[in-house]
Amino acid sequence: MIGNKAASGFTIIEVIVSVALFSVIILIATQIFLMVVDSQRSALATQNVQESLKYFLEVTAKEMRMAQKNNDPENICLNVSETVSENVFKVSLDSAGNNILNFKNYYGDCVTYSVAPDLTTPTTQRFKIKRQTGSVTADDFISPAKINIDHLYFILNAGPSAQPMVTINLQAHAVGQDKYKSTMTIQTSITSRYYK
Numbered sequence: 248m249i250g251n252k253a254a255s256g257f258t259i260i261e262v263i264v265s266v267a268l269f270s271v272i273i274l275i276a277t278q279i280f281l282m283v284v285d286s287q288r289s290a291l292a293t294q295n296v297q298e299s300l301k302y303f304l305e306v307t308a309k310e311m312r313m314a315q316k317n318n319d320p321e322n323i324c325l326n327v328s329e330t331v332s333e334n335v336f337k338v339s340l341d342s343a344g345n346n347i348l349n350f351k352n353y354y355g356d357c358v359t360y361s362v363a364p365d366l367t368t369p370t371t372q373r374f375k376i377k378r379q380t381g382s383v384t385a386d387d388f389i390s391p392a393k394i395n396i397d398h399l400y401f402i403l404n405a406g407p408s409a410q411p412m413v414t415i416n417l418q419a420h421a422v423g424q425d426k427y428k429s430t431m432t433i434q435t436s437i438t439s440r441y442y443k
Contacts, residue, residue: 285426285427288427289426289427289429292421292423292427292428292429293421293429293431295391295393295394295421295429296394296419296420296421296429296430296431297431299390299391299393299394299419300394300417300419300431300433302389302390303374303389303390303417304415304433304435306376306389307360307415307437308435308437310352310353310358311336311350311413311437311439312437312438312439312440313352313353313439313440314335314336314350314351314352314353314411314439314440315335315350315351315352315353315355315439316335316351317335317350317351335350335351335411335439336348336349336350336401336403336411336413336439337349337350337403338401338402338403338413341361345361345362345399346361346362346399346400346401347359347360347361347401348360348361348401348413350439352378354380355380356378356379356380357378357379358376358377358378358379359375359376359377359378359379360374360375360376360401361374361375361377361399362374362375362396362399363375363388365388365392367392368392368422370395371392371395371422372395372396372397373388373389373390373391373392373394373395373396374388374389374390374396374399375387375388375389376388376389390419392422393421393422393423394419394420394421394422395419395420395421395422396417396418396419397418397419397420397430398416398417398418399415399416399417400415400416400417401413401414401415402414402415402416404436410438410439411438411439412436412437412438412439413436413437413438414434414435414436414437415433415434415435415436415437416432416433416434417432417433417434418430418431418432418433419431419433
């Protein structure tokens with residue numbers, strides 16, 4: 248006797264429900280993966296900005312602490328006949344309204360710190376150091392092209408009895424997509440080791 252066996256299988260409703268659940272799980276997993284990738288990119292942008300600013304502050308702090316009094320009768324480094332802060336530091340503005348810091352370093356070089364546009368990417372502003380030894384002038388950027396300096400201010404603490412001190416206030420961000428911008432603002436004060 249041949250039995251009548253019912254064929255087992257999935258109904259159309261079971262197939263639709265299982266495909267819908269699978270799609271939701273894949274969609275959630277994809278969104279989590281994209282969030283992790285975005286977080287990692289944002290963290291890397293923040294780290295790059297921090298490392299660049301840390302390097303800038305180390306270089307400038309070392310050189311500024313060793314700044315000397317400019318005893319030149321013409322004050323070639325400071326470019327004025329009389330300055331504040333015992334002729335150690337001078338803060339001025341360039342034609343674009345950006346702050347410039349001038350001083351004479353330990354080796355007797357005239358040093359200028361400023362912000363200038365990068366020639367390869369004119370929309371990016373970078374830290375620039377200019378050193379002049381006699382008739383030889385060397386310009387160099389000390390921040391990478393991937394970091395844009397939004398604002399750089401040098402505030403001079405001057406007075407007849409005050410230690411020569413400059414406060415650096417800067418704001419920078421990572422160049423790229425806006426969601427990975429990672430803007431940072433830093434302020435620090437540096438004094439010269441020059442004593443009266």
